[in-house]
Amino acid sequence: MKVILRNPRREVDVAGNRRVKDILRELDIIPETVLVICGDDLVTADQVVREGDTIELRPVMSGGGARSR
Amino acid sequence: MKCRKCGEPAVLELRRHNAAFCAPDFLEFFRNQVREAIRKHRMFTRDEAVLVAVSGGKDSLALWDVLIDEGYRTTGLYLDLGIFEYSVESKAKCEKFAAARGVPLLVSAVRDEVGAPVPVIKEVTRRPPCSGCGLSKRYLMNREALEHGMPVVATGHNLDDEAATLFGSVMHWQTDALPRQSPALPSTHPKLVRRVKPLYRLSERETAAFAFLRKIDYIVEECPFAKGATSITHKEILSRLEDASPGAKHNFLFGFLDRARPAFERAESVILNECARCGQVTTGTICAFCKLADQVKRRQGEGHANHRA
Numbered sequence: 001m002k003v004i005l006r007n008p009r010r011e012v013d014v015a016g017n018r019r020v021k022d023i024l025r026e027l028d029i030i031p032e033t034v035l036v037i038c039g040d041d042l043v044t045a046d047q048v049v050r051e052g053d054t055i056e057l058r059p060v061m062s063g064g065g066a067r068s069r
Numbered sequence: 070m071k072c073r074k075c076g077e078p079a080v081l082e083l084r085r086h087n088a089a090f091c092a093p094d095f096l097e098f099f100r101n102q103v104r105e106a107i108r109k110h111r112m113f114t115r116d117e118a119v120l121v122a123v124s125g126g127k128d129s130l131a132l133w134d135v136l137i138d139e140g141y142r143t144t145g146l147y148l149d150l151g152i153f154e155y156s157v158e159s160k161a162k163c164e165k166f167a168a169a170r171g172v173p174l175l176v177s178a179v180r181d182e183v184g185a186p187v188p189v190i191k192e193v194t195r196r197p198p199c200s201g202c203g204l205s206k207r208y209l210m211n212r213e214a215l216e217h218g219m220p221v222v223a224t225g226h227n228l229d230d231e232a233a234t235l236f237g238s239v240m241h242w243q244t245d246a247l248p249r250q251s252p253a254l255p256s257t258h259p260k261l262v263r264r265v266k267p268l269y270r271l272s273e274r275e276t277a278a279f280a281f282l283r284k285i286d287y288i289v290e291e292c293p294f295a296k297g298a299t300s301i302t303h304k305e306i307l308s309r310l311e312d313a314s315p316g317a318k319h320n321f322l323f324g325f326l327d328r329a330r331p332a333f334e335r336a337e338s339v340i341l342n343e344c345a346r347c348g349q350v351t352t353g354t355i356c357a358f359c360k361l362a363d364q365v366k367r368r369q370g371e372g373h374a375n376h377r378a
Contacts (some may be wrong), residue, residue, distance in 0.1 A: 008290060042092075
């Protein structure tokens with residue numbers, strides 16, 4: 001799947017069907033610092049994102065990007 | 070994950086509330102939190118005109134959206150800071166939002182009022198850009214409200230903003246700043262309007278989710294000067310704490326407001342004067358805003374003189 005990150009905008013590829021919480025852990029991102037967006041929907045940490053999907057990790061903190069742990 | 074209220078699939082988990090919500094129930098939860106803030110602190114009534122300070126970001130536009138839907142008499146105020154493309158884009162977002170909802174928007178430019186935009190003020194004062202920016206915003210918000218006969222200014226400060234400010238004040242034991250940290254600051258002078266923060270019960274992630282679900286077109290890229298700001302460092306620290314212990318930010322802020330803040334309120338009151346230059350409220354003779362404008366004018370004059378030489 002394609003994962004879009006912001007500030008600065010960039011894309012990373014993550015292989016396989018994965019739960020959102022596992023994607024965030026793999027990318028070392030604190031869940032509270034992002035909205036996880038798939039198309040026009042928000043998705044929760046327990047949902048599975050399929051190979052071929054695109055998700056956006058949109059930072060919510062004023063002043064920057066997603067925060068690592 | 071299921072919605073706590075209706076059992077439908079959830080779109081957002083709120084760990085600090087040990088809950089998850091579907092989109093309609095989250096939007097209602099959000100509006101209820103704003104209603105509770107306004108009610109608890111008697112921020113404003115439906116008869117009063119409210120000036121909503123908007124930046125084009127998620128918080129202030131989410132706040133304006135709720136207040137419009139709740140039927141309050143609102144006018145937006147956009148302060149053009151002159152920060153390159155960021156200001157151009159954020160102003161366009163505010164104008165688009167106001168036009169789509171048929172609500173009035175005032176625009177005031179720091180360049181016109183101080184004599185230079187924020188990036189130049191930063192160079193002139195040799196201080197962090199947030200310093201001159203914050204000073205200009207507070208002054209202009211109050212003055213615009215007074216000039217347009219509005220008794221209250223509402224800003225989009227959220228729980229994370231407030232917790233980070235409190236953290237910074239406590240780190241330096243700025244005991245004079247602690248009593249001023251409040252969701253609602255009353256008018257203490259005929260030329261000072263009330264300042265209120267109706268989003269103080271909601272986290273940054275919650276305001277971002279509200280803005281997304283309401284399809285509010287806000288500026289996701291943040292101010293280029295925010296990077297490296299102390300307040301951002303404090304937010305990062307608090308986010309790590311929140312991740313390890315959900316509710317930590319809420320407990321920190323609400324515990325202060327409920328139990329600690331009264332202990333810092335000083336018995337003696339500050340004497341407020343009117344600035345000899347502009348007539349706005351100050352504790353001295355000339356207000357900090359006029360001093361800033363003087364400094365900008367002086368340095369720019371020096372610059373022109375050097376250029377001619």
